[in-house]
Amino acid sequence: MARSSTRAPAITDVARLAGVSVPTVSRVITGSVPVSAERKERVHSAIRELGYRPNGAARALVTGRQSAIAVIASNTTRYGYATTLQGIEESARAAGFIVMITVIESDEPEAVSAAVDLALSHPVSGAVVLKFDPAGAAALRALPTDLPVVAVAGGKSDARPHAVLDDTAAAKHATEYLLGLGHSTVHYVAVPTSGRRAGRAAGWRKALEHAGVEPPPIYDAGWDPQRAYEFGRGVAERSDVTAALCGNDELAMAFIRALQECGRRVPDEISVVGFDDHPLSRYWTPPLTTVRQDFADLGRRSFELLGGALDGDGVRSSSVTPRLVLRESAGPVPSSPSR
Structure with missing residues (x-):
């Protein structure tokens, strides 16, 4: 076949020529999962025709395991995402694995398909998905069921192994804390959630409904x-x-800044609680009462779970409930409204 470009062929090109999926090409290359003789021959024929050279394949044939894992996330710059990725990378590097990060743009089917194809365009042992939002949840659903995968999330929602920071329980506790200070209700400034029945909004709602x-x-x-x-x-x-x-500390900081610019005092008039314990939250004015989430540990736990899956362990999950850190942005309800 005549080549119309000097670009090196990718695994997606092999899949297209062979008329199979990207995961099928990956299985043929790694030999990790049986593939029919007919499909295997189509893949090998496409590899020969394109001159495709899969990275890491030689090592995989010797060790029986790929030296890389895929990580799919919708963002790599926000505090929680970046620190979770740091924990994954540090643990993977210590175990001799390379981490290949794919950013998924949205939960639209085309974006999900493109991200999954890209993540699996190189031989990988398994994948970790940051399921903090709808895009991550969609990527998790789209990955092949025979690929070892661990989800990183605020709650467990399916049979895949999950490394969890139970933000539902943490948000419930934070809301109960504010109600215990005498506030008649608590308003919620929300971040995106990966599902209707999970996340900080669910914990907030549960606490209010339990209090009537x-x-x-x-x-x-x-x-x-x-x-x-x-x-x-x-x-x-x-x-x-x-x-x-507030669903995270960045939102809480912006919310407090607006109140102060308008002459409202925190916490004398309005109490504010954040989420995550961003490194700057203790230096804000006033220092922010917030839910401390150990994202680096979350990343490490996710890689440990993936390692267990690669070693053939049964499906299991790991869950930790974040704790509330009391500082100065929340206090008793005002004795009388100021306005």
Whole structure:
């Protein structure tokens, strides 16, 4: 076949020519899972025709295991994502594995398919998916079931092994803490969630409903501090809001800044609790009461689970409940409204 480009052939080219999926090509190269003789011959024929040279294949034939793992995440810059990736990479490197990170742009089918194909375009032993949001959840569902995979999340939602930071339980505790200070309700400034029944919003809602309080409308800030800032300016004009739980510390910082610019005092008039324990949260004004999440440990635990799966261990998960760190941004309900 005439080559129209000087670009080195990729595993996706082999799959397209052979008329099979990328995971099937990977299985033929690694020999990790039986493939029919007919498909195997189509793949080898395509490899010969294209001159494809799979990275790491020679080592895999000797060791029986690939030297790389794939990590799929929707973002690599936010504090929680980046620190989780750090934990994965450090543990993988210590075990002699290379980490190949693929960023998934959205949960749209085309974006999911492209990310999964790219993640599996090189021989890998297994994969870790940061299932912190809808894009991560969609990537997890799209990965082949015979590939060892571990999900990193705020809760377990399927049969795959999960490394969990139980943010549902943590958000419930943080909300109960604010209610215990005398606040009649707690407003929630939300980050995205990977599912309807999991995450910080679910814990917040459970605490309010258990206390017999009708949950107020959620303010969806996404990952954008500017939106939390704008909500804070609106809240500053209201006398009925005395407490807020923010889905992460960046949102809490922006929310507090808006309140202070409008002349509202934290926590004397409005209490604010964050989530994650960002490195700057203790240096904010006032220092932020927040839920401490050990993301580096989360990453390490996910790689340990993947290692167990590669060694043939049964499916299992690891869960840790983050703890509330008390600082100065939350206090008793005001004795009387200031506005």
